[in-house]
Amino acid sequence: MTDELLAAPAFPGRILLVCHYYAPHVGGIESVVQAEAQRLAALGHDVTVLTSADRSSVRDEGGVRVVRVRAWNGFEHRVGVPFPVFSPRLLAVAVRLARRADIVHVHDCFYLSSWSAGLAARLAGRPLVLSQHVAVVEHTSILVRAIQNLVYGTMGRLLVRRARRVFVINEYVARFVAGLGAGPQKVVVLANGVDQERYRPAGDEAERELLRKEHNLPLDRPLALFVGRLVPKKGIDIALAARTGEFDLVVVGSGDAAALSGLPGVHVLGALQPDRVAELFRACDVFVLPTTGEVFPLVVKEAMSSGLPVVTTDEPDYRAPGIEHAALALVPRDAAAVGAAIRRTIADEQVRNRMSECSRAYAQAHFSWSEHLELLREHYRAAAESSP
Structure with missing residues (x-):
């Protein structure tokens, strides 16, 4: 792809991106939406983001108009479920923004913001596209699992069927949306890119040592890094059970961090902004994520781009052609196997060293934001042109 191909904005020029959270709220979907928004704006598109916050506001952030509608976020704070409950103003704001957009792009079909934007797109007569990042999330609570199934089987199914394109990050999620009624002709695998200037290997041992000092990490211990929400789906319990006296575990992510404080050999840093997480990738020796139902989640891509050896769950879709398995240690999802691999x-x-080199090389070859944007804009155009 040439620079000229991305030099000028193409129809549709005005894009409304909708996400339940947005930076500075920390999370994988938030990072993807922010990267899409800022890069689309840099290409000349008029980009608006509709999202939640403690207080309503409208401001320019990095060339993107960010419209925040007031929401209560108690579910995330109390039970670790990221589900903001919006003010009743949400639908009116969504309709107003949809009317001035050429296309409405909703991220994930699980949230009130997505449902409102889907209805707003219909009322405004605007084409709707959907990015689905995950399938059903494993949770210890039977109630939470039941609610997920109910939501995906009702509002989620409606959004999936209404959308002109359904973008998914891998074949695992593609099968999930197919089960919700997405026909194969509109499902597009759209891999997320990685900022490879931010996520890079450490320049030398002196940089690694300096970063460890800045984050109050031991200089004389091997460090395994976990980055993710502190929930069973991400495997924090497995990572904790896998630790031994041969290495320390560094934990980054939102959730009940207080329950982990004081554990020997565990360094709990809480939720951090992307620049600080990138520093930790450069400071540590290996990345560990015993997640389930995910193939190349964003943090794994960021770790690989940083040249960090990765220990993760042996999901079947990692067997796709073209994946260099020397870059990844794919293991069963249990503490003994994870600990042995670390x-x-x-x-x-x-x-x-071999894993580090293969990780970085694979990331440079496959995790491109330019390719992501080229494919995204192509399908924006097709969805908009096919709109009645």
Whole structure:
């Protein structure tokens, strides 16, 4: 792809992106939406983001008009479920913004913001596209699992069927949206990119040591890094059970961090902004994420771009052609297997160096924001031109 191809904005010029959270709220979907918004704006598109906040506001952020509608976020704070409950003003704001947009792009079909934007697109006569980032999330609560199934089976199904395009991050999620009624002709696998200037390997050992000092991490201990919400789906319980006296575990993410404080060999840093997380990728020795139902989630891509060896769950879709398995240690989702893989990676410098080199090379070859934007804009145009 040439620079000229991305030089001028194409129809549709005015894009409304809708997401339940947006930066500075920390999370994978938020990071993707912010990257899409700012890069589309840089290409000349008029981009508006509709999202939640403690207080309503409208402001320019990095060339993007961000409209925040007041919402209560108690579910995330109390039970770890990221589901903001919006002010009744949400639908009116969504309709107003949809009317001035050429296309409405909703991120994930699970949230009130998505449902309101889907209805607003219909009322305003604007084409709707959907990015679905996850399938049903594993949760210890039977009630939460039942609510997920109910939501996806009703409002989620309606949005999936209404959307002119359904973007998914991998084949696993593609199968999920197919089960909700998305025909194969409108499902598009759209891999997320990585900012490879932000997520890069450490320049030398002195940089690694300096970063460890800045984050109050030990200089003389091998460090395994976990980044993700502190919930069972991400495998924080498995990562904790996998630790041994041969390495320390560094934990980054939102959730009940207080329950982890004081555990020997565990360094809990809480939720951090992307620049600080990128520093930790450069400071640590191996990345661990015993997640379930995810293939190449954003944090794994960021770790690989940072040249960090990755220990993660052996999901079947990692067997797709073209994946260099020397870059990843794919293991069963249990503490013994995860711990053994971490110890093996830390103990063998040749293995660690080979994984690091393969991770970085794979990231540079496959995690491109330019390719993401080219495909996204192509399908924006097709969805808008096919609109009655």
